[in-house]
Amino acid sequence: MAGEWHCEKRPFNKTESVAKDNENVPESGCLSIIVLGASGDLAKKKTFPALFNLYRQGFLQSNEVHIFGYARTKISDDDLRDRIKGYLPHGKDGTQHVTDFLQLIKYVTGSYDAPEGFQALDKAISEHEISKNSTEGSSRRLFYLALPPSVYPPVCKMIKSYCMNKSDLGGWTRIVVEKPFGKDLASAEELSSQIGALFEEPQIYRIDHYLGKELVQNLLVLRFANRLFLPLWNRDNIANVQIVFREDFGTEGRGGYFDQYGIIRDIIQNHLLQVLCLVAMEKPVSMKPEHIRDEKVKVLQSVDPIKDEEVVLGQYEGYKDDETVPSESNTPTFATMILRIHNERWEGVPFILKAGKALNSRKAEIRVQFKDVPGDIFKCQKQGRNEFVIRLQPSEAMYMKLTVKQPGLEMSTAQSELDLSYKQRYQGVVIPEAYERLILDTIKGDQQHFVRRDELKAAWQIFTPVLHRIDKGEVKSLPYKPGSRGPAEADQLLERAGYMQTHGYIWIPPTL
Numbered sequence: 001m002a003g004e005w006h007c008e009k010r011p012f013n014k015t016e017s018v019a020k021d022n023e024n025v026p027e028s029g030c031l032s033i034i035v036l037g038a039s040g041d042l043a044k045k046k047t048f049p050a051l052f053n054l055y056r057q058g059f060l061q062s063n064e065v066h067i068f069g070y071a072r073t074k075i076s077d078d079d080l081r082d083r084i085k086g087y088l089p090h091g092k093d094g095t096q097h098v099t100d101f102l103q104l105i106k107y108v109t110g111s112y113d114a115p116e117g118f119q120a121l122d123k124a125i126s127e128h129e130i131s132k133n134s135t136e137g138s139s140r141r142l143f144y145l146a147l148p149p150s151v152y153p154p155v156c157k158m159i160k161s162y163c164m165n166k167s168d169l170g171g172w173t174r175i176v177v178e179k180p181f182g183k184d185l186a187s188a189e190e191l192s193s194q195i196g197a198l199f200e201e202p203q204i205y206r207i208d209h210y211l212g213k214e215l216v217q218n219l220l221v222l223r224f225a226n227r228l229f230l231p232l233w234n235r236d237n238i239a240n241v242q243i244v245f246r247e248d249f250g251t252e253g254r255g256g257y258f259d260q261y262g263i264i265r266d267i268i269q270n271h272l273l274q275v276l277c278l279v280a281m282e283k284p285v286s287m288k289p290e291h292i293r294d295e296k297v298k299v300l301q302s303v304d305p306i307k308d309e310e311v312v313l314g315q316y317e318g319y320k321d322d323e324t325v326p327s328e329s330n331t332p333t334f335a336t337m338i339l340r341i342h343n344e345r346w347e348g349v350p351f352i353l354k355a356g357k358a359l360n361s362r363k364a365e366i367r368v369q370f371k372d373v374p375g376d377i378f379k380c381q382k383q384g385r386n387e388f389v390i391r392l393q394p395s396e397a398m399y400m401k402l403t404v405k406q407p408g409l410e411m412s413t414a415q416s417e418l419d420l421s422y423k424q425r426y427q428g429v430v431i432p433e434a435y436e437r438l439i440l441d442t443i444k445g446d447q448q449h450f451v452r453r454d455e456l457k458a459a460w461q462i463f464t465p466v467l468h469r470i471d472k473g474e475v476k477s478l479p480y481k482p483g484s485r486g487p488a489e490a491d492q493l494l495e496r497a498g499y500m501q502t503h504g505y506i507w508i509p510p511t512l
Helices: 041-056 077-085 095-102 115-131 149-162 185-196 219-224 255-259 262-280 289-301 434-444 453-471 488-496
Strands: 031-036 065-071 105-109 140-145 172-178 204-207 238-246 311-316 334-340 350-356 363-370 387-393 397-405 413-421 477-480
Touching (some): 031 115, 041 077, 041 434, 105 115, 140 149, 140 434, 149 172, 185 453, 204 434, 255 262, 262 289, 262 334, 262 350, 262 363, 262 453, 289 453, 311 488, 334 488
Parallel strands (some): 140 172, 311 477
Antiparallel strands (some): 238 363, 311 334
8 A cells, every 4th residue: 555664574695694682692612712724924023922912911822822833934932932922012020921922832844735735734723722611613713825926715615615604692703814815906805805705704804003003093082082083174264184104214025025026006095094994984873883984984985986187106226226126117105196075075175195115214104283263363374374283103192283472572373382292192002903902803803994805896996996006107107315305306295285284384303
């Protein structure tokens, strides 16, 4: 009958990663953390030290956790322990912690694409679970793939076939995968499809360590817990936003690997774009992971295609001296590019993403520059605009650049700042490493700081066209001297975009 209301039952989509409000089954089983690629650099420099810090702080208990290393290298348990021991930060009184932690580690050797090694790994994990009296299906297995993306599909297939939990009594199997997630949209989608055919989205944790940084995680609190920013954070007040990553060293012997990717794939398409999402997104409905990630996806889908005239690429002189780098390489070691978000909040505001190696300083920061004061009665616009700066590394800080009266008898103005420097304000507080926080989130099942599949796809849709033009040589990398600011053309692009540099003012981190 026309005008009648009726209820329709919606089927639940199992691939949706929805946070559980009421967890009926407690996680009581033992925890096995498996580091695949355990003999590699990433594992010994990042993964194992992060696990050690979680253990030292009591987040991993020796009576419930065991750590397994897996790789092709034929070494013993003690050999692996000796390899990683020097990378564990133990301080003056932490020697016993190191000794105890290393005893939690067992090594299994095997191929990444053959059953025998993974059957041996499953047997070792099962023996640990039985020794802890874990009910079958209540145990938790976390697989950390500290491996090149090319081996993700075979490794995931082996895990799915031979190393999964047998049933679900509060237990789980999760996998953590590292960037790069592909080299362009097609390769990323192929990788996602291969992994997605084996695991559901709630089981997959695509890690981007920038999302674990203290001040990146502070962004949502700053924006949505402070009334001060709510009316200011839009096109009416903000002139431009810069998100900057600078290193003062080159590829340092990694030239051959870096040349396959370049600075855009290595830094901008993932780290800086994730930061842009948090700066630009709308307020989520709640702090549930899916609500936050929904808003990030909306930002990415609102980004206009990148114009070639709003891209400046650079390659530092001496980059091709590395024997592993092709002599005709056009791979950029520096890039400045402007992204424009086509929505009501940000129309007309350039988001400037800038990253480079072998520059004159090392830092990562977000710089929000506000528009000029209308009707400037103090004639002080030349001194510089108001800026809100979030220093991500080093010397974590937030400061607001303001124009104030210069102390003295005359009515003259000067640039100064309101400063929250973490080392000064939070003395004695240890800021956790990004990997510690993200591994702990994985154990808790919190996907807020991980990249969802549709988010990854939207990110590659933005950058793939310009990356293909660079790969074809249609956009050239300009030479720049190591230790410089990069190509002069990059500063000219910023000027055209409306960025006004402050001359004569330098922020100095306060001393304790």
